[in-house]
Amino acid sequence: MNGSGESGYGSSSGGTGDDDEEPGVFMRQRGLMDEVFEEAKAQVQLMLPTALVYASSVLLWLVSFAVLGRLGEKQLAGASLGMTLSNLFGNVVTLGLSSALDIHLTQAHGARQIRSMQAALQRGMLVLTIACGCLSIILFNGERILLLAKQDPELAKIGGTIMKWTCIAIWPMTMFDIVKRYFQAMSRLRPALVTTLFALVVTILSNFLLVFVKGYGVNGVGASLFLGNLSMFLTIFAYYCYSEVPDTWWQLSDEAFERWQNFLSLAFPSLVMMFFEWGSFEVGLLIISYLGPETIATQTILMNAAYLLFTIPAGVSTAAVTRVGNHLGAGDGRAAAIASNVCGVLAGLSGIVAAALLTFTRNYWPYIYTNDESLLAAVIEVSPWLAIFELTDNIQTTLGAAVKGTGRPHLGAILTAIGFWVISVPLGSYISITQKTVAGIWQGFLYGEIVLISSYVYALYVTDWQLMVEKAQHLVLSDTKSRDPLLKRANAIPPSPIPETIFV
Template sequence: MTSSPSLAAGALGRPPASPWLDELRATLKLSAPLVLINLAQHGLVASNAVLLGRLGAEPIAAGALATSLYLLLFIGGIGLTSAVAPLVAEAVGRAAGAGADEVRRTVRAGLWVGFLVTLALMPGLWFTEGLLLALHQEPAVAREAGAYMRVLQWWMFPALAFMVLKGALAALQRPGPPLAVSLAALPLNIALGAFFAFGPTDLGIVGVALGTVITEFLAIAALVAVIRLDGGLRRHRMFARLWRFDAERFARVVRVGLPMGVAGIAEAGLFEAATVAMGTFGTLPLAAHAITLQIAATCFMVPNGIGQAATVRVGRAYGAADQAGLRRAGAVALWLGFGFMVACALAQLFAPHTLINLFLDAEAPGAAQVYPVAAGFLIFSALFAISDGVQSVALGALRGLQDTKVPMLIALFGYWGIGVPLGAALAWGTGMGGRGIWAGFCAGLLVVSVALVIRWRRLSAGRPRVPSAQPA
């Protein structure tokens, strides 16, 4: 099959000097703002960890338990709503451009999915303290984590709605508005969190959560306003008739997104299980684990953004039945993600204390005891960083092909068939403790990343199915 000219070259109105170089430029142009959005959004969680670190080892441990439980469920919601991006990208590639009705119906279905997910999860999150006590966490830490969660849970719907709109705008290659809003939200979150936690109200750990909730509601309101005022985006009428339930489009979003949500929960569940297990070793290992996770997650935002760009680039080529184009898009994204995570691994190996200082006040209670434990965990974090980046980009490329079921099974097997049991065996069976849990991470992620790359190579080598247009 003869490939069509690259999408980026067509947008620039010139033939590319090299299809690979042109694809690299297009991927960087799209992934750069998506990476910045991810970093800014993760910055909400990371800045909360920094604020909690100023409160001491116990608050950061409680925040880690509550946040990891929240993110476990929230990531499942993100997976479901992430179906919006490949569906809109496919429509754009299939036609000269996605019609207003096509985009509107997909966005509306994604918002409905986010609302129903929030409605289902919030009642359970209210009882976080009792759940953590049942999991044998320290009572004082469980009490603070429960108070933190009762406020933090109100973050879920506006955050999922933001993800829906970000995915649609990325597929339309308009990531600018969510980027601007995300960059503005980060300093606001820090300011509000510090004000409520340390200011006149002196709410402590609860104040940090309250600052994040207020920030997210302001962020989604700002993004909606920008979309409604922007002439190019207003024509899609994304918010028209939001109250109408579109069963056909809702089912399509769920069909593509549900395996993505399960895969996300499988990975997040690995980290949640590790956090709960780490809590059984005491407050200091749990605090060190929380800091290490923040460092690893911050690095992960870059390949995650590259993977989101791969979803759009592959999805557009898939809609256009451009086999060579989709293979180039996936390959370029994979090499970008791999290269960046190699650099991150080296930083974790050779500058651990510099990284730890970003998340822990050396003068905070218990900080001196946390440093050596966190430095030891960073050695294992460096080992799994490369696999983590590769699997994220490979998942993004496969989502561009709307291949989500088999990657879900790969994730379940790698994380829960290998990562969890091996980590438990090493932690308790060999006496490695928390280091054994991190070693299980390494093994599970390595298996998943290799299997996903093999899956991508096999699917991208075949003639792509030409997607059929959905009825309006």
């Protein structure tokens, strides 16, 4: 994935004879391998704790689904529809918009521009607060939306109940995500890990108390989700307030109210990129929902397993966007090119691990969600397709993050639209409806992701890395009052060449 903007990884050495040339070539190759090893080490140090953070976040939802499964099939199916719409009209939108910060924050940290990081963080909070207010209106009317979609009235009522709780949970969840991305850009992962683990404990205890002790049913599950998200935000924000940050960060900067167009120019393609991917899964669930409640429950269990296993590509893709962005912000296009290659290899290896884990445990993990024999048989039958999908999803997600780290979310949005909405959703829906099977939707996703992987590989291969460096510098410096090098040094923050891990 070398780009056309780099002429090579090594420079020519002096010497006129073959004896002088061979040691020079060897030293360059050895130097390149050392850089690759160091980059792989840095990405793994980011990948592992990030995967734990994502796993803890997903477990908040999986705990709730497990509780709903114990309440009954209709409760699980109805709440699944509600959470599906909550994702489409809530989580996907806010997380998509906030993911634009991955580009700005990582590149600003690489350039050591504290002022630019401050402005991006505050600007993101302002924009996303407005977005959450607008989305809450839609979420509050979830039951009406489900009825308009011709869903069963009883299922619509259950789904609407969950969506009303999501309505008040969306703001703290979004603010947590923004602050998490700020720490993540600096490779500081401990705050997010501690807060998500704490929130997981809160969610488990509140589900036990509200559902099994007090008997509040679906309302108890919704309240537990809200309490878990609220505790996540309050904990990480408290850490942010009392961490060692400059006193000026307590002030709302003028730049936070400026250049919203620049932020939105990155945020909307990032949103489209995430919406096209996540939305395709949710729409897939809605399409096969017409095959009956058991089909909904089967797909819900499979999707939750996929979300949990997504911890692996989430870790690798976060490492990819962080390292590529940091290198570009630091003006090192060569290192960014190496990072994009390394993340692709790590994604392939992690995908093999995920597929193997799912295959070898397919007769055991479905019992986490249900004891119904027919439901268990349906889930186990589709598991092989899910395993293959996990392999391709690891690679596709990570390469997409590398492309995004170069500051080109618009390219990712176009490719994602083609892969999921031109190929995956139509093909998967056709197979599922004609054959009346859940496996069809996963086959469609698999074929679409193969096309996506090929497209991302080509896009990274032809990347002009020097041009990406120049664009990163322009983005970062747009939030500074002056571009004088001396003032740039005054705004500098200490570099983090070695990512922080949870073990040090």
